[in-house]
Amino acid sequence: TDPALIRNFCIIAHIDHGKSTLADRMLQLTGVVEQRQMRAQYLDRMDIERERGITIKSQAVRLPWAPTKDEGGESATHILNMIDTPGHVDFTYEVSRSLAACEGCILLVDAAQGIEAQTLANLYLAMEHDLTIIPVLNKIDLPAAQPEKYAAELAHLIGCDPSDVLKVSAKTGEGVAELLNRVVELVPAPVGVHDAPARAMIFDSVYDAYRGVVTYVKVVDGTLGRRERIKMMSTGAAHELLEIGTNSPEMTPADGLSVGEVGYLITGVKDVRQSKVGDTITQVSGGAQEPLGGYKDPKPMVFSGLYPLDGSDYPELREALDKLQLNDAALVYEPETSAALGFGFRVGFLGLLHLEVIRERLEREFNLDLIATAPNVVYRVEMEDGTEHTVTNPSEFPVGKIDTVHEPVVRGTILAPSEFIGAIMELCQNRRGVLLGMDYLSEDRVEIRYTLPLAEVVFDFFDQLKSKTRGYASLDYEPTGEQTSELVKVDILLHGDKVDAFSAITHKDKAYAYGVRLVAKLRELIPRQNFEVPIQAAIGSRVIARETVRAIRKDVLAKCYGGDISRKRKLLEKQKEGKKRMKMVGSVEVPQEAFIAVLSSD
Numbered sequence: 265t266d267p268a269l270i271r272n273f274c275i276i277a278h279i280d281h282g283k284s285t286l287a288d289r290m291l292q293l294t295g296v297v298e299q300r301q302m303r304a305q306y307l308d309r310m311d312i313e314r315e316r317g318i319t320i321k322s323q324a325v326r327l328p329w330a331p332t333k334d335e336g337g338e339s340a341t342h343i344l345n346m347i348d349t350p351g352h353v354d355f356t357y358e359v360s361r362s363l364a365a366c367e368g369c370i371l372l373v374d375a376a377q378g379i380e381a382q383t384l385a386n387l388y389l390a391m392e393h394d395l396t397i398i399p400v401l402n403k404i405d406l407p408a409a410q411p412e413k414y415a416a417e418l419a420h421l422i423g424c425d426p427s428d429v430l431k432v433s434a435k436t437g438e439g440v441a442e443l444l445n446r447v448v449e450l451v452p453a454p455v456g457v458h459d460a461p462a463r464a465m466i467f468d469s470v471y472d473a474y475r476g477v478v479t480y481v482k483v484v485d486g487t488l489g490r491r492e493r494i495k496m497m498s499t500g501a502a503h504e505l506l507e508i509g510t511n512s513p514e515m516t517p518a519d520g521l522s523v524g525e526v527g528y529l530i531t532g533v534k535d536v537r538q539s540k541v542g543d544t545i546t547q548v549s550g551g552a553q554e555p556l557g558g559y560k561d562p563k564p565m566v567f568s569g570l571y572p573l574d575g576s577d578y579p580e581l582r583e584a585l586d587k588l589q590l591n592d593a594a595l596v597y598e599p600e601t602s603a604a605l606g607f608g609f610r611v612g613f614l615g616l617l618h619l620e621v622i623r624e625r626l627e628r629e630f631n632l633d634l635i636a637t638a639p640n641v642v643y644r645v646e647m648e649d650g651t652e653h654t655v656t657n658p659s660e661f662p663v664g665k666i667d668t669v670h671e672p673v674v675r676g677t678i679l680a681p682s683e684f685i686g687a688i689m690e691l692c693q694n695r696r697g698v699l700l701g702m703d704y705l706s707e708d709r710v711e712i713r714y715t716l717p718l719a720e721v722v723f724d725f726f727d728q729l730k731s732k733t734r735g736y737a738s739l740d741y742e743p744t745g746e747q748t749s750e751l752v753k754v755d756i757l758l759h760g761d762k763v764d765a766f767s768a769i770t771h772k773d774k775a776y777a778y779g780v781r782l783v784a785k786l787r788e789l790i791p792r793q794n795f796e797v798p799i800q801a802a803i804g805s806r807v808i809a810r811e812t813v814r815a816i817r818k819d820v821l822a823k824c825y826g827g828d829i830s831r832k833r834k835l836l837e838k839q840k841e842g843k844k845r846m847k848m849v850g851s852v853e854v855p856q857e858a859f860i861a862v863l864s865s866d
């Protein structure tokens with residue numbers, strides 16, 4: 265294709281503002297998906313994506329479009345490559361790679377909601393990549409829509425005229441054809457060097473059980489052809505190109521891809537880590553010397569221990585993680601043993617949503633019952649003797665003479681109606697936040713910026729923020745380095761034994777309150793056993809809180825006064841049901857809820 269006829273663009277938006285629905289309308293309008301095959305959120309292929317209504321992996325699709333001219337008639341058919349991006353904070357790196365494959369973007373804002381935190385985060389990313397930005401208000405069919413108000417807000421934000429903001433309904437299709445015309449008109453055609461060694465950027469890489477890894481690329485310079493030998497520039501690994509083509513929206517093989525084109529390629533590799541997002545592909549012979557910029561390894565920010573409820577499921581858990589890793593270069597894990605929970609894995613995630621998605625897939629797709637320990641961040645501990653430890657599991661926090669502890673921090677951006685400023689500041693202050701600044705987006709909406717320890721954000725911050733603002737606040741955060749803090753490890757002892765899975769690292773000023781709260785909660789959750797169970801919280805050898813679960817022999821059948829056999833059976837079954845999610849920790853039976861209880865602050 266002549267690059268002058270290509271337009272590469274993506275849609276960026278806060279979650280739920282309608283990206284996937286708009287993508288659906290574009291598929292229909294350009295005729296690549298027939299009416300009767302259409303189903304909602306066509307491009308969200310993973311089950312969890314469809315159920316939760318979120319987009320996790322980006323997808324690219326090629327749309328032919330002949331824009332209508334003002335004076336009537338059609339102009340030449342253009343190729344629009346649309347890239348649907350994930351909208352959640354955990355996947356910012358993927359969004360950023362998708363943006364790097366585009367020359368323009370549609371900034372989509374819900375006309376009943378206005379600008380939200382991820383609208384801003386994505387907009388800033390788009391500006392960093394010098395993309396042409398097309399501001400669009402969606403959902404104008406909603407009775408609650410306030411298109412004029414939010415067009416002004418959006419125009420003010422990006423510095424354009426309110427009349428430049430397009431208004432569409434992804435649901436009814438109103439305004440979508442005009443939007444495609446505007447993409448052709450405003451988004452620059454890709455530029456690259458035709459007669460140069462090939463350089464293609466990988467912006468996505470997915471594992472397919474039948475085809476192996478399918479890699480999505482944008483060709484920046486030169487041409488990649490079928491059967492050519494290619495190499496991944498970050499590792500030097502060479503592969504044969506078994507197939508190359510475009511998605512419209514199903515895979516359609518082609519002879520090759522050249523300057524500005526977006527498509528997929530298949531080399532037969534079986535693991536996405538061999539085909540990394542952000543890497544540059546070139547030919548083996550006469551290939552490029554300099555990779556395209558921007559590659560970075562995904563870095564896990566949050567760790568959690570995953571243990572099978574039934575210890576004999578350990579091999580299945582390993583197999584399941586191996587399988588998921590084929591499709592998720594950001595997922596890392598290593599075996600770990602816990603005195604309390606037995607054999608499991610310490611698993612690293614990009615963030616909390618990533619953690620939840622993985623856990624849910626393990627339980628659902630692989631039928632595993634799991635216990636997940638409280639998520640924690642990575643600490644760097646310098647000892648007085650000059651040695652240094654990287655701590656990904658609180659129970660491994662070193663004892664002895666600690667010099668300094670470093671913890672990761674993030675820059676958090678919160679958008680909310682201004683009536684909640686007080687509540688938000690109080691929450692952030694409680695979470696050891698440092699105010700960076702505050703701006704009014706309009707009369708009644710503010711943007712508040714804080715530096716916060718990641719550990720405090722990971723620990724039910726978002727839920728608290730939502731409940732303190734009646735759901736109106738939105739949050740985005742990005743890692744900005746680390747800070748030194750006075751942190752201590754709080755251990756929990758059950759019946760005198762330290763339970764490693766309950767150990768947590770907290771700020772020293774919060775340790776006491778944390779210990780008191782947790783032992784109280786555990787006392788409620790741990791059922792009475794036939795002996796007395798003391799529950800203690802301790803820092804080193806110093807006990808800071810204590811509760812006791814009194815002994816009782818609870819015979820549920822005694823309540824049945826003989827007779828009713830079916831009632832008796834029901835009770836027994838109910839008791840068995842309750843037992844299923846119990847874990848023996850030393851001599852004490854602990855329900856699964858207890859491990860989850862550590863996760864919330866109320």
Ligand code: GDP
Pocket residue numbers: 277278279280281282283284285286305317318319351402403404405406432433434435436
């Ligand atoms: P995404 O998270 O940005 O991909 O958003 P979705 O496309 O999944 O849409 C979120 C919700 O908004 C879904 O329930 C859609 O049906 C709904 N929605 C999207 N566009 C429109 C629209 O133009 N009008 C109305 N009324 N609802 C819409």
Ligand code: MG
Pocket residue numbers: 283284285308317318319
């Ligand atoms: Mg979506």
